[in-house]
Amino acid sequence: xxxxxxxxxxxxxxxxxxxxxxxxxxxxxxxxxxxxxxxxxxxxxxxxxxxxxxxxxxxxxxxxxxxxxxxxxxxxxxxxxxxxxxxxxxxxxxxxxxxxxxxxxxxxxxxxxxxxxxxxxxxxxxxxxxxxxxxxxxxxxxxxxxxxxxxxxxxxxxxxxxxxxxxxxxxxxxxxxxxxxxxxxxxxxxxxxxxxxxxxxxxxxxxxxxxxxxxxxxxxxxxxxxxxxxxxxxxxxxxxxxxxxxxxxxxxxxxxxxxxxxxxxxxxxxxxxxxxxxxxxxxxxxxxxxxxxxxxxxxxxxxxxxxxxxxxxxxxxxxxxxxxxxxxxxxxxxxxxxxxxxxxxxxxxxxxxxxxxxxxxxxxxxxxxxxxxxxxxxxxxxxxxxxxxxxxxxxxxxxxxxxxxxxxxxxxxxxxxxxxxxxxxxxxxxxxxxxxxxxxxxxxxxxxxxxxxxxxxxxxxxxxxxxxxxxxxxxxxxxxxxxxxxxxxxxxxxxxxxxxxxxxxxxxxxxxxxxxxxxxxxxxxxxxxx
Numbered sequence: 001x002x003x004x005x006x007x008x009x010x011x012x013x014x015x016x017x018x019x020x021x022x023x024x025x026x027x028x029x030x031x032x033x034x035x036x037x038x039x040x041x042x043x044x045x046x047x048x049x050x051x052x053x054x055x056x057x058x059x060x061x062x063x064x065x066x067x068x069x070x071x072x073x074x075x076x077x078x079x080x081x082x083x084x085x086x087x088x089x090x091x092x093x094x095x096x097x098x099x100x101x102x103x104x105x106x107x108x109x110x111x112x113x114x115x116x117x118x119x120x121x122x123x124x125x126x127x128x129x130x131x132x133x134x135x136x137x138x139x140x141x142x143x144x145x146x147x148x149x150x151x152x153x154x155x156x157x158x159x160x161x162x163x164x165x166x167x168x169x170x171x172x173x174x175x176x177x178x179x180x181x182x183x184x185x186x187x188x189x190x191x192x193x194x195x196x197x198x199x200x201x202x203x204x205x206x207x208x209x210x211x212x213x214x215x216x217x218x219x220x221x222x223x224x225x226x227x228x229x230x231x232x233x234x235x236x237x238x239x240x241x242x243x244x245x246x247x248x249x250x251x252x253x254x255x256x257x258x259x260x261x262x263x264x265x266x267x268x269x270x271x272x273x274x275x276x277x278x279x280x281x282x283x284x285x286x287x288x289x290x291x292x293x294x295x296x297x298x299x300x301x302x303x304x305x306x307x308x309x310x311x312x313x314x315x316x317x318x319x320x321x322x323x324x325x326x327x328x329x330x331x332x333x334x335x336x337x338x339x340x341x342x343x344x345x346x347x348x349x350x351x352x353x354x355x356x357x358x359x360x361x362x363x364x365x366x367x368x369x370x371x372x373x374x375x376x377x378x379x380x381x382x383x384x385x386x387x388x389x390x391x392x393x394x395x396x397x398x399x400x401x402x403x404x405x406x407x408x409x410x411x412x413x414x415x416x417x418x419x420x421x422x423x424x425x426x427x428x429x430x431x432x433x434x435x436x437x438x439x440x441x442x443x444x445x446x447x448x449x450x451x452x453x454x455x456x457x458x459x460x461x462x463x464x465x466x467x468x469x470x471x472x473x474x475x476x477x478x479x480x481x482x483x484x485x486x487x488x489x490x491x492x493x494x495x496x497x498x499x500x501x502x503x504x505x506x507x508x509x510x511x512x513x514x515x516x517x518x519x520x521x522x523x524x525x526x527x528x529x530x
Contacts, residue, residue, distance in 0.1 A: 018085050021056045024063050027363040028323025029053055030331035034291070036354040041343045050164075051289050051357040052077040058089045063173035067186050067359050069289040071237060072164035076117060076244040080166050083113045088172065095175045099275045102174060106181045106272055110168075110243075114268035117244050121162040125246065128158045165237070165245030169204060169287050170270075171363070178285070179274035180204050184239040187293060189286040190276065191310045193367065198283070200310040203273050207241040208232075214240045221261040231257060234266065243268045278365060284313065285363040291356035296334050298351040299341035309334070313362060319370045326369075327360045334358065 031051060035043035050070030057063050066084065070077035087109035093102060131151050135144065141152060167184025180188045182204040192199045207214055209229045218240065219225040232238060234257060235248050242248075248266045252258040258265050286309065293305040300308065312333055316326040335358065342352040 018054070018056070018082065021058070021085065021089060024055045024057045024065070024363070026323070027055045027065060027361060028325070028327040029055065029362075030324065030327030030329070030358075030360045032331050032335050032358045034355060034357050035335075035339075037339070037342050037352075041339070043339065046354065048074060049357050050074045050077055051291070051359040052081045053287075053359050053361055054081050054085060055361060055363075056085060056089055058093070060091070060094050062089065062093045063363075064088055064170070065173075065285070065287055065361055065363060066168060066170040067287040067289050067361050069167045069184065069186050069291065069357070069359070070164060071166075073160060074164075075161070076164045076166040079117050079120070080113055080168055080243055083116055084109055084168075084170065087112050093172065093174055097174065099177070099179075102172065102179050102275070103272050106170070106172065106179065106270060110181065110183065110268060110270045114243055118246060118249065121246060124158050124161045128155060128162065131155055131158070162246055165242040165248075167207075167239050167242055167290065168270075171285060171287060172274075173278070173363075176278050177275035178203075178278055179272060179276075181270035181272045183207065183241045183243055183268055183270050185290040187286075187288050187290075187306070188273075189288075189306055189310060190283065191286060191313070192281055192283040198310060198314055200307050202306055203276065205271060207271070208238045209234075209240060211240070218261075218265055221263060221265050223258065223261055223265060228257065234258070240265075241267055241269065241271075282366045284317075284365060284367050286310065286313065287361040287363075289357065289359040292331065292334055292358040292360055295338040295352075295355040295358060298355065299337045299348055301348065309360075317367055317369055321370055323362055323364055323369075327362045330362075331358050331360050 031049075031053075033049045034046050036046045037043050050073065052066075052068040052070070052074070054064065054066045056065075064085065066081065068077040068080050088105065092105050092109070097105070131154060134151060135141075135148060144152065167182075167186050169180065169182040169184075169186035169188050171188060172179040172181075178190070180203045182188065185206050185208060187206070188203040190201050190203055192201075205211055205213070209215060209218075209232055215225040215229060218228055228234070234240065235245070235255065237245075245266065248255070248258070249264060252261060252265060288309065293309060296305045296308060297303075309330065312330045313326060316329045320326045320329060335355070338352050338355050342349050
């Protein structure tokens with residue numbers, strides 16, 4: 001394993017090795033590139049995109065998510081995304097690890113990534129120094145004779161290769177506990193559904209001179225905290241922690257604001273928060289680059305960006321049918337708000353002449369998507385028939401399709417559904433309880449075969465046992481033998497969502513229920529109805 005990791009760290013000649021890692025399909029990503037607006041409101045890209053992200057699931061069921069915000073090029077963000085994955089997903093983390101173990105692994109991973117990047121540019125820095133020594137001293141570059149032009153061109157190329165840095169926010173989900181590590185100004189939010197609404201908590205701290213802990217750390221190195229806070233920007237960036245940026249790491253003694261420091265003031269050591277237990281949590285995790293919330297703050301003013309973005313995500317959950325669509329819709333909305341604010345010429349237009357790259361990653365923890373509360377229209381029934389959607393377990397781990405699946409069965413339209421004591425209930429009312437009777441002979445004969453065929457056709461897509469929130473449509477009554485078989489195979493009580501939609505979240509722990517129904521429908525369809 002160590003040899004495999006070293007081979008991955010030796011060069012960037014394998015930029016796509018992470019393509020072989022399993023993606024986490026319980027998460028979605030949205031993004032938008034930077035924009036600068038002209039007087040007529042037209043937006044153009046100021047520089048190539050510099051953000052990056054990752055969302056992987058390891059073989060030992062460790063989930064890794066990250067959002068990286070770069071500057072002065074995308075070399076560092078690309079490097080960090082590749083190398084950090086190698087440091088965390090090749091067996092370094094397992095379910096047996098304690099909280100202290102996970103913290104140690106995260107600290108070590110960031111340290112290795114930082115040192116590896118700086119080592120990777122050593123040769124370029126040495127060549128740069130050698131070429132600079134060949135230039136005549138005291139002569140401005142624009143006044144150099146033509147014979148030095150090739151040296152100047154090479155110096156520009158080398159500068160692009162070695163410059164730049166990155167901020168990072170990373171989340172690790174292990175044994176249903178959440179850990180967040182960050183360097184810089186990207187943010188992590190945990191949004192929980194409560195009886196009082198959506199509870200939004202920022203899990204990490206921004207590493208800027210507005211952070212009193214960071215000011216204290218810098219003052220302990222001998223720097224003037226008051227001056228740092230007044231200036232607010234260190235070598236073009238607000239962040240006091242970053243990965244890469246060799247000029248600040250190697251040359252801080254030549255920077256007036258930092259020259260008094262006893263040791264490196266700008267560091268890549270992450271601040272780690274966790275472990276945050278997720279047992280019983282319904283909601284979502286948000287990782288976002290600085291560009292997203294800064295664009296919203298520019299348009300609306302500082303202070304409420306976290307809550308606004310969480311509310312936007314909540315709104316899009318009700319509308320969209322995939323997590324990628326949720327994340328992208330929010331990014332597009334923030335981008336539009338920023339653009340409209342600039343075009344309005346209003347009070348805040350002066351704060352919105354440009355925005356940086358935006359990246360938003362959303363990881364779902366059982367929060368219902370739009371089609372789950374508003375089912376998609378079912379296929380038209382045959383003449384004289386009615387359509388009965390049937391929700392079944394679905395695993396996003398083995399499929400890239402939507403995270404909710406509804407099978408539709410066409411049934412003869414005879415008689416009313418029996419809904420416990422409410423025998424007059426119709427298709428639009430509450431889910432019927434499991435009760436004998438109420439199904440016509442035509443329904444009894446037509447249902448098992450159609451259900452079995454649908455299950456067999458779609459069985460490959462439903463392996464794994466992850467169950468989305470079920471559609472709010474009634475289920476046909478099941479015969480007692482089928483009910484008893486499911487009851488005995490179900491490791492939880494009461495019965496899962498297939499029978500009571502109010503308990504749909506428990507289905508994730510009871511994949512055996514689906515397999516029992518599949519077997520019954522395929523081998524003994526007559527036992528599925530009474």
